[in-house]
Amino acid sequence: MSYVYENEGGGKYDLDDPLSFADDILRLKGGWDRRSGYAEYELTATYGEPEQKTVALGTAKGKVDDDDLKVEYRDRDGYAQARVRTNDVGHLVLEYDCAFLGKSSRGDDVRIDAD
Numbered sequence: 001m002s003y004v005y006e007n008e009g010g011g012k013y014d015l016d017d018p019l020s021f022a023d024d025i026l027r028l029k030g031g032w033d034r035r036s037g038y039a040e041y042e043l044t045a046t047y048g049e050p051e052q053k054t055v056a057l058g059t060a061k062g063k064v065d066d067d068d069l070k071v072e073y074r075d076r077d078g079y080a081q082a083r084v085r086t087n088d089v090g091h092l093v094l095e096y097d098c099a100f101l102g103k104s105s106r107g108d109d110v111r112i113d114a115d
Contacts, residue, residue: 015040019084021094021112025105026057026080028094028112037064039092041112043071043082047100053077060084064092077101084112 015031019041022028030041043057055073057080062068069084078100087093092113097106 018114019092019112020114021110023105023107025098025100025103026082026096028082032064032092032113038062039064039069039084041069041071041084043073043080045073045078045080045098045100047077047103057082087111 015033017032017034019030019032020028025045025047027044028041030039032039040061042059044054045057046052046054057073058071060069060071065085071082073080080098082094082096084092084094087109091111094110094112095108098104
């Protein structure tokens with residue numbers, strides 16, 4: 001997946017810095033541009049036994065540390081809340097909390113950018 005950010009002045013930036021994260025339930029894929037601070041990510045959940053179900057939870061686009069980089073999702077099977085922000089040393093981190101069909105996971109300051 002390739003992400004491109006187009007600013008109001010018509011400039012385009014490839015979001016070359018990849019963002020990724022995976023645990024037992026959540027998967028995050030995206031990209032960001034360090035210069036502009038713009039990021040995009042998609043969040044999915046995979047859960048259920050014996051048959052697994054994958055659900056698209058949402059997409060967030062915007063400047064890092066703005067409220068735009070939140071995803072909130074709720075249905076009869078469960079919920080998910082996620083937010084991307086920078087930590088004290090400038091890395092992108094994920095804060096998340098989710099539970100689907102009795103299985104839950106959560107994290108705080110989980111690094112999602114690559115060096």
